[in-house]
Amino acid sequence: MKTIQRIAEAPDGIGTDVIGVPPGSPVDLDLRLESVVEGVLVTGTAEVTLAGQCARCLTPIASNEEVDLQELYLYPDKEPDDEEASRLDGELLDLEPLLRDTVVLDLPYTPLCRPDCAGLCPDCGADLNADPDHSHGEKIDPRWADLTGWTAADEEADEA
Structure with missing residues (x-):
């Protein structure tokens, strides 16, 4: 058994478009290798x-x-028909695919800055976390927008 503690640089492409490991950032490895x-x-x-x-x-x-x-x-000589298995290359082993697969599977599907993040206003894009009382007034259904000026007083005036 051999124990290895090492800091390596992160390779490119660990993550998604929204969140991931920045290339070149430190990866602190604490590994145990057993024959x-x-x-x-x-x-x-x-x-x-x-x-x-x-x-x-x-x-x-x-x-x-x-x-x-x-x-x-x-x-290299064990289970030659298993093409997807990770293999030693002489005395070397490649940790990059293992690290990439493990980190990507552990990433949050929807990363949030905090669990109760309110997001952005769908009308103007204002940050609702900074201004939780943000509003644009009462919305009017566009199908009824032409009737907003009509009142009972207008009806009485039309009758007279």
């Missing part, structure tokens, strides 16, 4: 920095996340 019959079992954690935008109000958000990693890297 097993089929290959090398890698277990441990990776701490990454996430950066993105709130899906409701579009403010920048950032957080640190820790994800659990576990993968069996097969020796």
